[in-house]
Amino acid sequence: MKVVVGLGNPGRQYAATRHNIGFMVIDRLARELNVAVTKKMFNCLVGQGLIDREKIVLAMPQTYMNLSGQAVGPLLNWHKLDPSALVVVYDDLDLPAGALRIRPSGGSGGHKGMQSIIAVLGTENFIRVRVGIGRPEAVDMETVDYVLSRLEPREMEDALKAAAGSVVCIVRDGLEKAMNLYNRR
Structure with a gap:
């Protein structure tokens, strides 16, 4: 069994922002796997399904x-x-927009959501799928303004598709194969 968590911020004002890429990947997986992610549990919206015979x-x-x-x-x-x-x-x-990096463990890289998870779990040893959003082109743009800025509807479509595919590959074929296939893109 795998627990796949997409990071983001709740609320309409954050729905299509760069910082909500994790939520967007979960939404895509939910559609592809026909899973309703609507149950409220431990400050999460959750849904259960299968990838092949593996519960997720x-x-x-x-x-x-x-x-x-x-x-x-x-x-x-x-x-x-x-x-x-x-x-x-x-x-x-720190990754170019649309790039993926799958890792078996590692630090937070300054990402506050990851810092929180690492602090609560007491370990960095869990799989992460990083989806690149790039850095702002405008030198004077604050990082917080950039990550909370809206994406164009199709701007990250390929990255969302690849990230969802990478999660399926991790569950179905293992981490090593997913890293070999998706870290090269």
């Missing part, structure tokens, strides 16, 4: 980004899973 839980924390660990920790505990069953999908400023 799709989750979107409703705690706001910087407190994501407060939702992820209890969710893993409820399912009696350790962090090795966790896959976190989130935005990354």
